[in-house]
Amino acid sequence: MSPLLVIGIGNPLRGDDGVGPRLAAEAEALAPRPRRGREPDLAVRAVQQLTPELAPEVAEARAVLFIDAWLAPPTIHVPPVGPRLVSLGLGDPVPLGDGSPAMLSDLSHHLDPVTLLRLADLLYSGRPRAHELLVPAEDFPHRRRFSRGLRQRLPQARDLLSQWIADLSPGSTPCTS
């Protein structure tokens, strides 16, 4: 069976931006231990940004979780929210050419998750189930420490990560979020 893939996105030296790599590193410990002689069922990547060569790996996974810091747009009033696990589709959030921000980033040095999923689909015929764990973040200075707000949200983010792994591991009920 193809593995689960967790990709933590962010820079650990930029404050809250490092939450993706932090949780990705913790994901390995949360996964069920493989039976002797078996490959681990969970692959983990910690990257500063998404790049095209991840597409084949994404295509081979049976499910992918992207973990990223989420900064609410400053022009929109957003009430305080906790970490959220959202499903990613290939077409619905950012249709091609609709002028969405994700469309912009597909030609930058970094890709957004949906663009990477599309690359995996179109070039490698892989359509894993995909989710994004968004952790509300507020502060991106040059430092290793998270903001107080993010530290308070970490336990809930870990729970969501654990839930995702458990739901998609063999013998469990599929993730429904």
Add this chain to the structure above:
Amino acid sequence: MTRTIVIDPVTRIEGHAKISLHLDAEGRLQDARFHVVEYRGFEKFCEGHPFTEMAGITARICGICPVSHLLAAARTGDKLLAVQIPPAADKLRRLLNLAQLTQSHALSFFHLSSPDFLLGWECDPARRNVFGLMAADPDLARAGIRLRQFGQQILELLGGRKIHAAWAVPGGVRTSLSAEAKVWILERLPEARATITQALSLYKRLLDGPLQREQRVFGDFPSLFLGLVSREGRWEHLDGVLRIRAADGTIVADGLCEDDYASFLAEAVEPWSYLKFPYYRPLGYPEGMYRVGPLARLNVCDGIGTPWADAELAELRARSGTTDSGGHIVTSSFAYHHARLVEIVACLEAIELLVNDAELMDRHTRSRAGLNRLEAVGVSEAPRGTLFHHYRVNEQGLIERVNLIIATGQNNLAMNRTVLQIAREFIADPVAPDQEIPEPLLNRVEAGIRCFDPCLSCSTHAAGQMPLRLQLLAVDGTVLAERSRP
């Protein structure tokens, strides 16, 4: 009335930036400014850390070229220890940098710039992207990913998946190359060669056809070029000496040591950008403008030293070299694209030579010593150009001061000049107050910046995205006209 056209931000590069085109009272294009609008804080962040951590810290500056900072930091650390690293370590570092150059150039050519070349400047921006490229030539898109993957995989074979964990350290490297890794590299080399052969063939066809005008007007102007060369004057990317060559082919300075960079380079600052403006000190600012990166490396060297790459370099010079320089120097910034492909060829040949070198597999990869100097400068050639790290430490080895001179900064003046030349070619001059700027022209201005494949991660953090915005501003800041696009 003086007006300003602002393009904000530039797409397909790292971080946040904008371009403003400044008009004089008659509405003629007078100046171009490539703005970087976020504070660069890494130099300050480094203060107080042990110099031995600098490789790991500075590798975090950029997600695209962490290896460049890793190597520059390690080389600066070598000097603080005052050691000569073991031959195997030098070769392993070289292998790492060659892989880095390959994967970074592959990303630039296949995924960032090819949509412009293959789909055309007039193509709807909704289709002029990697998906449009996939629709037009899926095999090329896939081959580009495989080539980048080849370089990336070598980085992982050497440094592990967590390349940021500072595999290159002061005194050498942490681990050697395994026999399995050597086999993997040799097995994948033919495919990488085939991919770059295909890309070169395609690019040359485009140069002979639809890209002729771009070659002429995308930043074709005389400037100095700076880069490392070997002590024999050949193409170099990690060791050697610095050489500066003028547009007529004259060697302006040679055998320069990075330790003395402050004697021949200076950095200007402008109030409208956080990116510094390095220049060649003897010519002053801004006359001392110079370019670094793939094109500069090929311009400053006498040759590459491997047969295929030398043949490709000769063809690049024959196609694009200026008459003034006897065909030796290529002055069009558009030729950076071609130079990247030639450098990939050079990298593949050098990788093959290195991997077959028995000394590479030597297990002695690190020289150990205590702190022996309190100040040092290290240099390496990053994909985008020459990278300097300058550290001053205290007796405990803690960083007191850091200065990083990054490639994108060194190309800053040339990027502005490139944008101005493109704008003068494609935007009506003088600009009428109510003139609309068509989107394909905007893309050409941005494409001028993309020739340099700038990476602003050293100075910025992409916390969110902004739409592209074009503004026509009066001198008092009044918006006379505005155009947005996603």
